[in-house]
Amino acid sequence: MERHIQRVLNKVSFLSTAIATLILLLLLLHVPETCIPAKAPKKPHLRFPKSTCDFTARYYLPLHKKNDRLWSSKSWTTKVSSYTRFFTQLYQLGVLKNHSRVLCVSAGAGHEIMALTKMGVEDVTGVELVESLPLVSRADPHNLPFFDGTFDVVITGHLEEALYPLQCAGEMERTVRKGGVIVVAVEECNEKEVKDILRLFRRSRLLHYSHVTFKGRRVTRIVMKNKVSA
Numbered sequence: 001m002e003r004h005i006q007r008v009l010n011k012v013s014f015l016s017t018a019i020a021t022l023i024l025l026l027l028l029l030h031v032p033e034t035c036i037p038a039k040a041p042k043k044p045h046l047r048f049p050k051s052t053c054d055f056t057a058r059y060y061l062p063l064h065k066k067n068d069r070l071w072s073s074k075s076w077t078t079k080v081s082s083y084t085r086f087f088t089q090l091y092q093l094g095v096l097k098n099h100s101r102v103l104c105v106s107a108g109a110g111h112e113i114m115a116l117t118k119m120g121v122e123d124v125t126g127v128e129l130v131e132s133l134p135l136v137s138r139a140d141p142h143n144l145p146f147f148d149g150t151f152d153v154v155i156t157g158h159l160e161e162a163l164y165p166l167q168c169a170g171e172m173e174r175t176v177r178k179g180g181v182i183v184v185a186v187e188e189c190n191e192k193e194v195k196d197i198l199r200l201f202r203r204s205r206l207l208h209y210s211h212v213t214f215k216g217r218r219v220t221r222i223v224m225k226n227k228v229s230a
Contacts, residue, residue: 063133076111082215083115086185089212091119095181095223096153098122103151105144105172106158110135125151142167149177157185157214159197169200176226181207188218203227 070076090096098120104112107126113135116124127139139145141156142164154176162168172182182204186197194209204224212221 067134070109071114079111079215080115080118083112084119086212086214086221087112087115087119089221090183090223093208093223095183096121100152101125101150103127103144103146103154103175105141105154105156105168106161107136108132108158112155112157142171144171144175146175148174149180151176151180153181153183155183155185157219159184159200160186166200170202173201173203173226178226180226182224182226184222184224185214185219186222187220189220194220194222197222198224 087096096102096116100121101123102116102121102125104116104124104126107113107128109132110126113124113126126136127141127144128136129138129140131138141162154172156168156172159165159168176182182201184197188211189197194206198204198206201224204226207223207225209220209222211218213219214221
């Protein structure tokens with residue numbers, strides 16, 4: 001009886017294997033039909049369809065056209081205007097000049113880069129973990145790819161978001177020249193909190209700080225002067 005059952009199981013196993021192999025061969029040999037029209041535009045004018053039956057044209061949009069669309073949006077122009085007001089105050093304080101070499105750390109999509117450029121600053125560099133060309137290049141704020149003392153002014157509005165604030169502050173001090181200026185914008189804070197932030201910048205001294213409105217919210221702007229080169 002047991003031998004009979006074993007023979008039946010062997011036959012079932014063999015039959016299952018044969019059927020599975022046959023199905024696999026049929027799938028491999030089957031050439032799927034396509035629904036893409038013969039006259040459809042070819043690459044690079046057309047992106048790959050999502051499926052063989054999706055022939056909706058997806059036209060490639062060059063980077064400069066994407067940027068033109070982005071830069072003309074209301075949200076973009078509003079943020080650039082906010083940065084312009086922020087930097088105008090720095091001009092009035094004598095911190096910024098048209099010939100200043102400026103580095104914007106954690107520059108996001110590049111609103112501040114555009115604002116400074118439109119204001120007439122001739123040498124502006126923006127860096128972020130994710131590049132947004134042509135305004136912002138990719139670089140780690142904790143390990144900036146610049147020589148010591150390269151910039152006259154280093155600016156950031158995202159020190160609070162740094163994974164290692166002390167290391168980020170050290171890189172800002174390293175890349176600004178002796179006597180150069182570091183500007184940090186943080187969420188509005190009191191005098192004690194300002195002192196805590198100043199402790200991160202071990203080679204700089206406070207010039208002044210003030211509470212200002214920036215991008216529709218209250219922030220504290222801290223301006224420091226680098227005392228020694230790295």
